[in-house]
Amino acid sequence: GENVEQHPSTLSVQEGDSAVIKCTYSDSASNYFPWYKQELGKGPQLIIDIRSNVGEKKDQRIAVTLNKTAKHFSLHITETQPEDSAVYFCAASSRNDMRFGAGTRLTVKP
Amino acid sequence: DTEVTQTPKHLVMGMTNKKSLKCEQHMGHRAMYWYKQKAKKPPELMFVYSYEKLSINESVPSRFSPECPNSSLLNLHLHALQPEDSALYLCASSLMLQGSGELFFGEGSRLTVL
Numbered sequence: 001g002e003n004v005e006q007h008p009s010t011l012s013v014q015e016g017d018s019a020v021i022k023c024t025y026s027d028s029a030s031n032y033f034p035w036y037k038q039e040l041g042k043g044p045q046l047i048i049d050i051r052s053n054v055g056e057k058k059d060q061r062i063a064v065t066l067n068k069t070a071k072h073f074s075l076h077i078t079e080t081q082p083e084d085s086a087v088y089f090c091a092a093s094s095r096n097d098m099r100f101g102a103g104t105r106l107t108v109k110p
Numbered sequence: 111d112t113e114v115t116q117t118p119k120h121l122v123m124g125m126t127n128k129k130s131l132k133c134e135q136h137m138g139h140r141a142m143y144w145y146k147q148k149a150k151k152p153p154e155l156m157f158v159y160s161y162e163k164l165s166i167n168e169s170v171p172s173r174f175s176p177e178c179p180n181s182s183l184l185n186l187h188l189h190a191l192q193p194e195d196s197a198l199y200l201c202a203s204s205l206m207l208q209g210s211g212e213l214f215f216g217e218g219s220r221l222t223v224l
Binding site: 036 | 114150151152153155200202207211212213214215216217218
Protein backbone atom coordinates (compact mmCIF):
# COMPACT_ATOMS: atom_id res chain seq x y z
CA GLY A 1 0.00 0.00 0.00
CA GLU A 2 0.87 3.67 -0.14
CA ASN A 3 3.30 5.18 2.38
CA VAL A 4 3.54 8.96 2.73
CA GLU A 5 6.35 10.69 4.60
CA GLN A 6 6.07 14.35 5.56
CA HIS A 7 8.74 16.79 6.78
CA PRO A 8 9.25 18.74 8.90
CA SER A 9 7.00 17.74 11.79
CA THR A 10 7.11 21.29 13.18
CA LEU A 11 7.89 24.56 11.46
CA SER A 12 8.08 28.01 12.98
CA VAL A 13 8.39 31.10 10.78
CA GLN A 14 8.14 34.84 11.20
CA GLU A 15 5.10 36.57 9.76
CA GLY A 16 5.77 37.47 6.15
CA ASP A 17 8.30 34.70 5.59
CA SER A 18 7.70 31.68 3.37
CA ALA A 19 7.00 28.15 4.60
CA VAL A 20 7.74 24.93 2.73
CA ILE A 21 6.49 21.46 3.65
CA LYS A 22 7.68 18.39 1.77
CA CYS A 23 6.16 14.95 1.24
CA THR A 24 7.29 11.78 -0.46
CA TYR A 25 5.14 8.84 -1.49
CA SER A 26 5.86 5.27 -2.44
CA ASP A 27 3.10 4.09 -4.78
CA SER A 28 3.73 5.08 -8.40
CA ALA A 29 -0.01 4.53 -9.06
CA SER A 30 -0.92 7.52 -6.87
CA ASN A 31 -2.39 10.26 -9.02
CA TYR A 32 -4.05 12.75 -6.67
CA PHE A 33 -2.22 14.80 -4.04
CA PRO A 34 -4.29 17.01 -1.73
CA TRP A 35 -3.14 19.22 1.11
CA TYR A 36 -5.34 19.70 4.16
CA LYS A 37 -5.20 22.34 6.89
CA GLN A 38 -6.50 21.43 10.32
CA GLU A 39 -7.10 24.15 12.88
CA LEU A 40 -7.49 23.37 16.56
CA GLY A 41 -10.82 21.71 17.31
CA LYS A 42 -11.82 21.47 13.66
CA GLY A 43 -11.82 18.90 10.90
CA PRO A 44 -9.24 18.99 8.09
CA GLN A 45 -10.06 21.34 5.23
CA LEU A 46 -8.70 21.07 1.70
CA ILE A 47 -6.53 24.04 0.78
CA ILE A 48 -5.05 22.93 -2.54
CA ASP A 49 -4.64 19.76 -4.56
CA ILE A 50 -2.75 18.61 -7.62
CA ARG A 51 -3.17 15.75 -10.03
CA SER A 52 -0.42 13.71 -11.58
CA ASN A 53 -0.72 15.30 -15.02
CA VAL A 54 0.25 18.71 -13.61
CA GLY A 55 3.64 19.81 -12.23
CA GLU A 56 2.64 22.93 -10.35
CA LYS A 57 -0.50 24.68 -9.17
CA LYS A 58 -0.92 28.03 -7.48
CA ASP A 59 -3.76 29.67 -5.59
CA GLN A 60 -2.91 33.13 -4.28
CA ARG A 61 -0.28 32.64 -1.53
CA ILE A 62 -0.34 28.86 -1.74
CA ALA A 63 1.39 26.68 -4.33
CA VAL A 64 2.02 22.99 -4.71
CA THR A 65 4.68 21.32 -6.85
CA LEU A 66 4.82 17.68 -7.90
CA ASN A 67 7.77 15.66 -9.14
CA LYS A 68 6.37 12.30 -10.25
CA THR A 69 9.75 10.89 -11.18
CA ALA A 70 11.13 11.49 -7.71
CA LYS A 71 7.75 10.80 -6.07
CA HIS A 72 7.71 13.96 -4.03
CA PHE A 73 5.47 16.98 -3.72
CA SER A 74 5.71 20.18 -1.73
CA LEU A 75 3.48 22.90 -0.29
CA HIS A 76 4.71 26.48 -0.46
CA ILE A 77 3.07 29.26 1.51
CA THR A 78 4.32 32.79 0.83
CA GLU A 79 3.80 35.94 2.92
CA THR A 80 2.70 33.86 5.89
CA GLN A 81 0.16 35.30 8.31
CA PRO A 82 -0.68 34.30 11.91
CA GLU A 83 -3.94 32.74 10.68
CA ASP A 84 -1.86 30.26 8.65
CA SER A 85 -0.87 28.65 11.97
CA ALA A 86 -2.34 25.13 11.95
CA VAL A 87 -1.44 21.51 11.27
CA TYR A 88 -0.99 20.70 7.59
CA PHE A 89 -1.40 17.19 6.18
CA CYS A 90 -0.32 16.03 2.76
CA ALA A 91 -1.96 12.98 1.22
CA ALA A 92 -1.44 10.72 -1.75
CA SER A 93 -4.27 8.87 -3.37
CA SER A 94 -4.64 6.16 -5.94
CA ARG A 95 -7.96 4.71 -7.04
CA ASN A 96 -9.43 3.69 -3.70
CA ASP A 97 -6.71 4.43 -1.21
CA MET A 98 -5.84 7.83 0.28
CA ARG A 99 -2.99 7.96 2.81
CA PHE A 100 -2.04 10.94 4.92
CA GLY A 101 1.38 12.14 5.95
CA ALA A 102 2.09 12.51 9.66
CA GLY A 103 1.39 16.26 9.63
CA THR A 104 3.35 19.48 10.06
CA ARG A 105 2.53 21.92 12.83
CA LEU A 106 3.14 25.38 11.38
CA THR A 107 3.46 28.34 13.74
CA VAL A 108 3.59 31.84 12.29
CA LYS A 109 4.93 34.33 14.81
CA PRO A 110 3.64 37.90 14.55
CA ASP B 111 -24.57 23.60 1.27
CA THR B 112 -21.00 22.34 1.46
CA GLU B 113 -21.07 20.99 4.99
CA VAL B 114 -20.67 17.70 6.70
CA THR B 115 -22.45 17.85 10.04
CA GLN B 116 -21.48 15.59 12.92
CA THR B 117 -23.26 15.04 16.22
CA PRO B 118 -22.56 15.02 19.05
CA LYS B 119 -19.47 17.24 19.20
CA HIS B 120 -18.40 15.65 22.48
CA LEU B 121 -19.29 12.27 23.98
CA VAL B 122 -18.21 10.66 27.22
CA MET B 123 -19.13 7.03 27.73
CA GLY B 124 -18.34 4.12 29.98
CA MET B 125 -17.00 0.84 28.71
CA THR B 126 -20.41 -0.84 29.04
CA ASN B 127 -22.40 1.90 27.30
CA LYS B 128 -23.92 1.84 23.84
CA LYS B 129 -23.84 5.11 21.94
CA SER B 130 -23.91 6.33 18.35
CA LEU B 131 -22.17 9.02 16.35
CA LYS B 132 -24.10 10.62 13.51
CA CYS B 133 -23.03 12.29 10.29
CA GLU B 134 -25.07 14.06 7.64
CA GLN B 135 -24.31 15.67 4.27
CA HIS B 136 -26.60 17.16 1.65
CA MET B 137 -24.10 17.65 -1.17
CA GLY B 138 -25.28 14.61 -3.14
CA HIS B 139 -22.03 12.81 -2.36
CA ARG B 140 -22.17 9.06 -2.85
CA ALA B 141 -19.12 8.10 -0.77
CA MET B 142 -18.93 8.57 2.98
CA TYR B 143 -16.13 7.75 5.39
CA TRP B 144 -15.31 7.32 9.04
CA TYR B 145 -11.83 8.28 10.23
CA LYS B 146 -10.28 8.04 13.68
CA GLN B 147 -7.75 10.69 14.73
CA LYS B 148 -5.60 10.47 17.84
CA ALA B 149 -3.85 13.55 19.19
CA LYS B 150 -0.98 14.80 17.01
CA LYS B 151 -1.61 12.05 14.44
CA PRO B 152 -3.14 12.04 10.96
CA PRO B 153 -6.64 10.71 10.35
CA GLU B 154 -6.78 6.91 10.03
CA LEU B 155 -9.39 5.40 7.75
CA MET B 156 -11.90 3.09 9.42
CA PHE B 157 -14.79 2.54 7.01
CA VAL B 158 -15.88 3.62 3.55
CA TYR B 159 -19.39 3.49 2.14
CA SER B 160 -20.02 3.84 -1.56
CA TYR B 161 -23.60 4.11 -2.77
CA GLU B 162 -24.76 3.13 0.74
CA LYS B 163 -22.84 -0.14 0.65
CA LEU B 164 -19.84 -0.87 2.84
CA SER B 165 -16.88 -0.77 0.52
CA ILE B 166 -13.88 -0.75 2.83
CA ASN B 167 -13.43 -1.95 6.42
CA GLU B 168 -9.88 -1.35 7.59
CA SER B 169 -9.93 -4.32 10.00
CA VAL B 170 -11.76 -2.28 12.60
CA PRO B 171 -12.82 -4.15 15.81
CA SER B 172 -16.46 -5.21 15.88
CA ARG B 173 -17.16 -2.90 18.83
CA PHE B 174 -17.41 -0.24 16.09
CA SER B 175 -20.40 -0.84 13.83
CA PRO B 176 -21.09 1.48 10.88
CA GLU B 177 -24.46 2.02 9.26
CA CYS B 178 -25.53 3.99 6.21
CA PRO B 179 -29.34 4.35 6.32
CA ASN B 180 -29.43 6.48 3.17
CA SER B 181 -27.19 8.48 0.89
CA SER B 182 -27.13 11.48 3.25
CA LEU B 183 -26.61 9.78 6.61
CA LEU B 184 -23.82 7.79 8.18
CA ASN B 185 -23.82 6.41 11.71
CA LEU B 186 -21.16 4.79 13.84
CA HIS B 187 -22.53 2.60 16.62
CA LEU B 188 -20.28 2.14 19.63
CA HIS B 189 -20.47 -0.69 22.13
CA ALA B 190 -18.09 -2.03 24.79
CA LEU B 191 -15.36 0.43 23.89
CA GLN B 192 -11.96 0.60 25.56
CA PRO B 193 -10.22 3.70 26.94
CA GLU B 194 -7.74 3.52 24.04
CA ASP B 195 -10.66 4.16 21.68
CA SER B 196 -10.80 7.73 22.98
CA ALA B 197 -10.13 9.94 19.96
CA LEU B 198 -11.61 12.41 17.52
CA TYR B 199 -13.91 10.61 15.08
CA LEU B 200 -14.18 12.35 11.74
CA CYS B 201 -16.81 11.81 9.11
CA ALA B 202 -16.05 12.76 5.52
CA SER B 203 -17.78 12.60 2.18
CA SER B 204 -16.75 12.82 -1.45
CA LEU B 205 -18.60 12.94 -4.73
CA MET B 206 -17.41 9.46 -5.63
CA LEU B 207 -15.16 6.91 -3.94
CA GLN B 208 -11.92 8.49 -2.73
CA GLY B 209 -8.99 8.76 -5.03
CA SER B 210 -10.78 10.97 -7.50
CA GLY B 211 -11.54 14.14 -5.64
CA GLU B 212 -11.85 16.25 -2.54
CA LEU B 213 -12.80 14.83 0.81
CA PHE B 214 -15.10 17.11 2.81
CA PHE B 215 -14.61 16.59 6.53
CA GLY B 216 -16.95 17.33 9.40
CA GLU B 217 -15.75 18.99 12.61
CA GLY B 218 -15.55 15.64 14.35
CA SER B 219 -16.97 14.01 17.45
CA ARG B 220 -14.55 13.93 20.37
CA LEU B 221 -15.05 10.66 22.21
CA THR B 222 -13.81 9.93 25.71
CA VAL B 223 -14.13 6.38 27.04
CA LEU B 224 -13.86 6.06 30.81
